[in-house]
Amino acid sequence: MSLEQMACNGMASPFFPPNFLLQMQTPHEDHEQNQPSSTTLNTLLPTTPCTTNPQDLRGMAALLGKRSMSFSGIEPCEEMTGDDDLSDDCSQAGEKKRRLNMVQVRTLEKNFELGNKLEPERKMQLARALGLQPRQIAIWFQNRRARWKTKQLEKDYEVLKRQFEALKSENDALQAHNKKLQAEIMALKGREASEPTINLNKETEGSCSNRSENSSEINLDISRTSAATETSPLNLQHGRSFFAASVRPGSMTQLLQGSAKVEHGAPEENLCNMFCNMDDQSAFWAWSEQHHSFH
DNA sequence: TGGGTCAACCCGCATA
DNA sequence: TATGCGGGTTGACCCA
Numbered sequence: 001m002s003l004e005q006m007a008c009n010g011m012a013s014p015f016f017p018p019n020f021l022l023q024m025q026t027p028h029e030d031h032e033q034n035q036p037s038s039t040t041l042n043t044l045l046p047t048t049p050c051t052t053n054p055q056d057l058r059g060m061a062a063l064l065g066k067r068s069m070s071f072s073g074i075e076p077c078e079e080m081t082g083d084d085d086l087s088d089d090c091s092q093a094g095e096k097k098r099r100l101n102m103v104q105v106r107t108l109e110k111n112f113e114l115g116n117k118l119e120p121e122r123k124m125q126l127a128r129a130l131g132l133q134p135r136q137i138a139i140w141f142q143n144r145r146a147r148w149k150t151k152q153l154e155k156d157y158e159v160l161k162r163q164f165e166a167l168k169s170e171n172d173a174l175q176a177h178n179k180k181l182q183a184e185i186m187a188l189k190g191r192e193a194s195e196p197t198i199n200l201n202k203e204t205e206g207s208c209s210n211r212s213e214n215s216s217e218i219n220l221d222i223s224r225t226s227a228a229t230e231t232s233p234l235n236l237q238h239g240r241s242f243f244a245a246s247v248r249p250g251s252m253t254q255l256l257q258g259s260a261k262v263e264h265g266a267p268e269e270n271l272c273n274m275f276c277n278m279d280d281q282s283a284f285w286a287w288s289e290q291h292h293s294f295h
Numbered sequence: 296t297g298g299g300t301c302a303a304c305c306c307g308c309a310t311a
Numbered sequence: 312t313a314t315g316c317g318g319g320t321t322g323a324c325c326c327a
Contacts, residue, residue, distance in 0.1 A: 139303060
């Protein structure tokens, strides 16, 4: 006999004491546990809940939670009456979906907090304690993980959006400062042209060129720089080098390191990809705009 | 009545 | 090969 069959028949698990799950619940929940649980309800309700119209059970189900759910939980096989067609997991074929009651959901949530992966023993124990099929427990954990991931993605997106907007405003300020410096250079060049007698000695030229190489945000090739600036402030040919040079040293690393810590590594990887592959900026902007009304 | 939520299912993939 | 998981989807249910 398999574990699932044992749970299906309401047999005790060989791995955990019978009060394993109750021990994990808070006193508050113990109080609620005094309310009729799905298991104790079995003795209060007709012994054929699966064949009873769910609408008739809503009044009783309302006792279990704020929302008036239909009575939940597929009862153990031994509770089934007659020789209704049963699927492999003891549930009735064509049965209507029923929401889990508040006690079941709370217990499952507590267990999810303990660990979002479901070991077979825990699954069987939960199934037995909550009067659900082991498959229902597994499905609930799968769906719960999916919901958690969705929430996490929403959080990551919000963090990323704030960081991007901060970075963009910083970039705008630097662009403005760059333009101002270029204007000053233009003025100096104009003055230099009007005074051709001034000669720069070789030492000065060398230091000047070195400086221009080291501080790449000031490009003395005015024609090229201004053209690039006019067409697009973030023209990637020049914009990227400008971007890399103008952002404070390590600020990008800090930005990425400061992103939301998540258990799965993918979002952090995506962060890197997003910033490292900024060639397709139009796509990034479109995505950003598209997801603006995420909430 | 349309949209949101959730249990349940299906399919492909990874792994022991 | 059995099992579990993730992603996507379906259908029941609830609510404004």
